[in-house]
Amino acid sequence: MFYMSTASGIIFLLILFRMDLGKYCDSTSRTAKAFANPLRVKDFWVLMTLPRFWAFGLFMTGVCGIYAVYDQQFPVYFSSFYPNPEDGIRAYGYLNSSQVFVEALCMLFAPWLVSRIGAKNGLILTGTIMFVRILGSGVAVDVWVIASCKMLHALEVPILLVSAFKYIAGNFDSRLSSTIYLVGFQAAQSLTAMFLAPVAGYGYDHIGFSSVYVLMAGVVGVCLLISCLTLRSESSRTPCSTVPDHAPSPPATTAVV
Template sequence: MKLPKWNFWNFGGLFFFYFLIWAVVLAFLPIWLKEQAGLDAGQTGLVFSAISLIALCYQPFFGVISDKLGFRKNLFWFVVCAALLMGPFFTWVFIPILQFNIWVGAIIGGIYLSAVFQGGVGVVEAYIERASRASSIEYGRVRLFGSIAGATATLIGGMMYLANPISIFWFASASAAVLGILLRTAKVDTSSSAAAAADPASDGGEITKERVFSIFKLRNFWFLSLLIVGTASVYDVFDQQFPNYYNQFFPTTAIGTQRFSELVSLQTAIEAVLMIFMPWIINKIGAKNGLILFGILTFVRIFGSAVATDTISLSLLRLIAAVEMPLLLVSIFKYITGVFDVRLSATIYLLAFNFAKQAAIVIFSSIAGNMYTNIGFQNTYYFLSAIVLVITIISIFGLSNDKKHRSPVGTVQPNSKPNMVASPKM
């Protein structure tokens, strides 16, 4: 059996250590803000709101800059260098600022943390997707290392936090150092035909303001954004307080929390396995159908959770998430590179996916939170599932068929040019 090329392990390592930082820090940040920084629930919510809102400011600029840079790593290096400061920031900077003024602390924390996470994640994913495509490597297969990182963080994060809460942030800094080494060694053979197809400047075209703004004239861009708002955003909002709903089915909260932790670990393991096969599945069914299937599964999981009456059925419904995430992560990039101008893939990804999703979460989180209080979890789930179903049906007719545009991974048609920014035919 031929072993995967070095680039596969290199790109996979980039994903692993970036999402290891992500999972370790964000999983324990709410607890740290309460126990170590002394914030109450409202103040903690203010910090997370600042992170989400400031990330919205980063994403459009990060997308355009990523496309202008192409295979150059400048913006990725910015994220890595910011992540290196995680330990010092939490040890000596963040708590004094929060104690001085909660609003100032929330803004500064939001500027820093969103640069590494909610804003920076698009930079990381867009670069590795482009570099993988240039190296004729399936993006989904290197993305599975991110799922493995999530499982690893679950195993080691809790032990480190209990031993010394600040240790998780210094662990993040150490992981960022390894991430930097892997980024330094990452290479793309720019002379290959696959690299020429993935390079934003492959046809000599410059990423101009007019070209970027022409994205907003595309009917397909708005339908893609609508699908993300109505499915992926609702997916995240549903998951935010699902553990509280899940715990209601158990005699005590402690038992429910333990069972949910075990369930998430199983979900993450299944997700990592499915990531291996998902690129092949999406190549067969098409990225549009993958996105539609994601919407259908999201509807089934939310609606099913509303009607479930026992822990077994509710747990099985939760495991659907192990299929949903690989479907979404692989389909979204294949759809963008299959339908839109590949020179603007990062911009479209950060706008249609990250920006639209984050903005909708800010709005939906507040609405769902009030509904949970006023009408209960089940009725709120009926409402959320209805949104997902309606948007998914609209997307069936609104999204273009990517299989009419896309070539097999790593291949370039003779005399082909990147898909131009023009309204794709139905």
């Protein structure tokens, strides 16, 4: 597995090295306009004052961040459904391989789905799947139930990734997309996991996995309801620019009759 991962990384680097990005950077492209209007420090401060940024951060923290903590010790919980822990670990390996394969297939259809339901609805759908999976894991009593909860991961991840990038592109300045992804997406999940993981570990030892999962599902459900009200839909959003566009407007033309 480690050799395969290393080989895949090398192949990916070779592909990136041979890519010609010049054809995507003509004078009329969004990339060229972004370089023509460089970011300033005040632009980042303006971003921090936008309610829609904090709404997106709340979703990533209260829904995706808690889900990341839930997923950390899930293999241990899954193995407990087997009389022999070694059999449980082996079964989880097979199940995880199947989930990754199905996840790759779902990635082919996720853009089509998100383009039709919208980025906000895609995020809400993802959060709903996470809620069902966490709650289902807490009330599961059979192996097939907990295995079904694991397989939901294959449906949820592609929709989350596509919806998150589409939501960022549609509601924020494109020049800040990488910042929003790192702060609102990655950092929010990492900070949640850092602070919540010890609490979850304490709960696993004292009240059990099932009870902790039910509590996690309750928190995710509350955050999901708040996100339904605070996330912006495409039909009602204002122009997505976070900071003023300093590019000169095209000259007006006079129609000739």
